[in-house]
Amino acid sequence: MTTATKMRSGSIPAHDAAPADLEKLASYPHVIVSWVDDAGYPTSVATTAEVDATAGRVVLAPPAGMPIPTDRDINVMGSHIRPQEGIGYDQRRYVQLWGRSDGTAFSPSRAWGWDENEVPFFEYSERSVPQSRRYLAQLSEEKGRTIRPKLSPFWLALRTTRLPFLSATAVPVLLGIAVAASHGAFTWWTALLTLIGGSFAHLAINVSNDIFDTLSGADDANTTPTQFSGGSRVAVYDLVSIRGLTQLSVALFGAAALIGLLLVAVTGSLTLLWIGIAGIVVGVAYTAPPLKLVYRGLGEFAVAIGFGPIMLLGAYVVQTGRLAVEPFVLSLVPGILIALILFVNEIPDRRSDAEAGKRTLPVRFSPPTIQTAYLVAAIVAFAVIAVGAVAGILPWPTLIALAAAPIALRVHRGIKVNYDSPYTLMAVMGTNVNLNLVVGGLLLLAYVATIVVTALI
Amino acid sequence: MGWLPEPIEQLLEVALVGELTVIGRDGRPITHPLIPLYDGDKIYLHSSTLFSKKLEHIKRDARVSLALTDPVAMKGNTDRATIQGTARVIEDDPHSDWERLILDLWRQKEPAINDFLKARVALPLFFERAVIEITPERALYWADGKTDRAPVETVAPGQEAA
Structure with a gap:
């Protein structure tokens, strides 16, 4: 049993020395013994150690000319790396113990260490973020000026808005435009404005999501974020203030609303106005109080509606000025697949989400239920395509999208195998993002083919 | 230039890891x-602000030691040394000071850092760093790493009386 107390370094706390720490020390071929000498300087010497973990004693081979003191605490460390020629090194691990020597043996009382096989470097870094913030705050005080971490404007913008996730907007918007074009309605500049407006709305939601997840403590509590999960972390890292994020979010929502209103004015469609209002309400309610849909396990439904019917039907209505069954049925496909991106990305966050009261579906349900739910939802998405095409609602070339089904099976298998490993799950999350892109791309291809064939005959 | 004996300089040139010992808040070595x-001339180490407790300790008590002990981390060189000295933390601009001061030296020992730097966006706080500059004052040297023999002691010029 170990207890964290005052002596800490980074985020891995020092603790009362336990037999396990001594066993670790015994695994190193030599140890480094350090103490503060009579001149007040630390000094160190390498030697060998005979460890009796059960008895809690270490017999150190006495170094010549440097008697190990018995009147003060000493530090005994084992450290290891594996050099990699032309690269650097890996397999970092060390353990250090503090205690007294009686002249014959060393009896440790405290211990601390790190093994990257036990705590991966990225997790160790994330656990240490509070230390970085404390240090920089103290440094700012000492220097009399604010010292904050920085990123170049390009990378900061990319990270803050989570720009690469825009593919989730591009798929439904382009499909909505494609369906409209297949119905004979296409204006290039309103199509372009729809894509830009939808992108602004998506980025605004990303940023507002970060604001509320930071304020709720969900992002702070998450020490295993990945490139797909855990938010942008720009506020957690103090790269951008909450105030800055709020201003950005309002600006992006404002830009999306302005473009939406322009499109309403151009098309004269009140239906589009209602779709736009619904989109903004769902987007804000996703994380903002009082609804906080994602905190109630309703995030997937909000995303399915937002990135399905709202985006795709909205894009369709911009071109045609009316609703129709075909784009609605088609919208269920990206709606489900993009909700599944969120669904899988929530898996590694489930512990920190639970701590912050964010009761997502992976927080609420067992791993087998989540794995089965993924499979069922993916089957439904592909069934919509198959049934839609057979029923004559969707053009038959859309059946080509069924070719992407094995990707969903791969994701399902990956979730099962990597459920408890955030970093190995990352590749699965990437494959899941690709599933939406591949299905969306194939559906788009099918509509282009339909338009071309219709034009030719 | 520096005064460290050549065998110790050779260890410093190749060592991928050394053990820096600082004095903690409670007076114990860490x-x-x-x-x-x-x-x-000087020895440089560096630390991300993520793992900056050591920097706080050095700012409170600048006396440090650096041990070079692991032949695996020193291209098989079995010699060992401990260097005592005074450390200074260079932290005016944790975003870029270290790049100017030690990046070239770092790259020579750990070429993988170039790839990490390209992914700076993924690890922004890791690259907010302070440099620890050690002025060596006293060195202990063990040929072949045999610490059952007394070390050869060398003191910096001007430090003999101390």
Whole structure:
């Protein structure tokens, strides 16, 4: 049993020395013994150690000319790396113990260490973020000026808005435009404005999501974020203030609303106005109080509606000025697949989400239920395509999208195998993002083919 | 240039890891494995603000030691050394000071850092760093790493009386 107390370094706390720490020390071929000498300087010497973990004693081979003191605490460390020629090194691990020597043996009382096989470097870094913030705050005080971490404007913008996730907007918007074009309605500049407006709305939601997840403590509590999960972390890292994020979010929502209103004015469609209002309400309610849909396990439904019917039907209505069954049925496909991106990305966050009261579906349900739910939802998405095409609602070339089904099976298998490993799950999350892109791309291809064939005959 | 004996300079040139010992708040020694860099005069180590407790300790008490002990981390060189000295934390601009001061030396020992730097966006706080500059004052040297023999002691010029 170990207890964290005052002596800490980074985020891995020092603790009362336990037999396990001594066993670790015994695994190193030599140890480094350090103490503060009579001149007040630390000094160190390498030697060998005979460890009796059960008895809690270490017999150190006495170094010549440097008697190990018995009147003060000493530090005994084992450290290891594996050099990699032309690269650097890996397999970092060390353990250090503090205690007294009686002249014959060393009896440790405290211990601390790190093994990257036990705590991966990225997790160790994330656990240490509070230390970085404390240090920089103290440094700012000492220097009399604010010292904050920085990123170049390009990378900061990319990270803050989570720009690469825009593919989730591009798929439904382009499909909505494609369906409209297949119905004979296409204006290039309103199509372009729809894509830009939808992108602004998506980025605004990303940023507002970060604001509320930071304020709720969900992002702070998450020490295993990945490139797909855990938010942008720009506020957690103090790269951008909450105030800055709020201003950005309002600006992006404002830009999306302005473009939406322009499109309403151009098309004269009140239906589009209602779709736009619904989109903004769902987007804000996703994380903002009082609804906080994602905190109630309703995030997937909000995303399915937002990135399905709202985006795709909205894009369709911009071109045609009316609703129709075909784009609605088609919208269920990206709606489900993009909700599944969120669904899988929530898996590694489930512990920190639970701590912050964010009761997502992976927080609420067992791993087998989540794995089965993924499979069922993916089957439904592909069934919509198959049934839609057979029923004559969707053009038959859309059946080509069924070719992407094995990707969903791969994701399902990956979730099962990597459920408890955030970093190995990352590749699965990437494959899941690709599933939406591949299905969306194939559906788009099918509509282009339909338009071309219709034009030719 | 520096005064460190040549065998110790050779260890500093190749060492991928050395053990930096600082004095903690309670007066106890705390040891941190770090990659040592050497410009022929001063010894440089560096630390991300993520793992900056050591920097706080040094700012409170600048007396430090650096041990070079692991032949595996020193291209098979079995010699060992401990260097005592005074450390200074260079932290005016944690975003870029270190790049100017030690990046070239770092790259020579750990070429993988170039790839990490390209992914700076993924690890922004890791690259907010302070440099620890050690002025060596006293060195202990064990040929072949045999610490059952008394070390050869060398003191910096001007430090003999101390």
